[in-house]
Amino acid sequence: MPKKAMRRRRLWSTVLGVMVCVLVMVVVAAGLGYQLFQREHQDDLRKADAIVVLGGEHDGREDYGLRLAREGYADTVLISDPYRPYAPPYTSSDKRIMDRVCNAGTPAVEVICFAPNPSTTQGEAMFTQRMAEERGWKSVIVISWRYHLVRARYIFGQCFDGQVIMRSVPRDYSRPISQWAYQYAYQFGGLAKAVVIGCDT
Structure with missing residues (x-):
């Protein structure tokens, strides 16, 4: 076989090998992403x-946390409020929601809104x-998106x-699929970052 043809054949073999490796990696990442971020991983x-409502978006999470407290699962609700000062993309609607839920405490349910640092x-x-060290808490219910739970x-x-x-x-x-692909990549990246930086308390 001529040398030029052999080089071309080796080149195509290399390209094909790379494509197969990339395809395998994509399939593995998609399968792992589905298992970690799309399937349900919540606890009974x-x-x-206390109940801790993580920030993210106003998708009913604050009211869900308050409802669980009213049902007797805890008597304190911590609601993360990383949205202030409500500059774009946040709106006056965000402020109205947070004002409402942050003032939803009752004699039976304490509501504490806080700005996390870092956000x-x-x-x-x-x-x-x-808060747990100050109050002697031993357990919390944490509320977030399904794909954020892991x-x-x-x-x-x-x-x-x-x-x-x-x-x-809920x-x-x-x-x-495009949005799930973004979430897989974002959550994988966030998980890797968490592994690297640990928790500096």
Whole structure:
């Protein structure tokens, strides 16, 4: 076989090998992403010392946390408020929602809104740990998106000394494949970051 043809054949073999490797990696990442972020990983509900509503979007999470408290699962609700000062993309609607839920306390249910520092899941977990140390809490219910639960559980495991009961916001999680691909990449990246930086409390 002529040398030029051999070089061309080796080139195509290399290209094909790379394409197969990329395809395998995509399939593995998609399968792992589905298992970690799309399937349900919430825990059974049980009573805890507090309910922690993580920030993200106003998709009913705040009211879900308040409802669980009214049903007797905890008598304190921590609601993350990383949205202030409500500059774009946040709106006056965000402010109205937070004003309402932050003033939803009753004699039976205490509501504490807080601005996490840093304004991330890590900051929320660190604040929860400080509150737990002050009040002697041993367990919390943490509310977030279904696709965020694995990462949030890992971060709270780093930053919070007590038991964590993870609950996903009850909402519709159907979405186009492109949006799931973005979420897989975002959550993988966030999980890798959490592994690297740990929890500086």
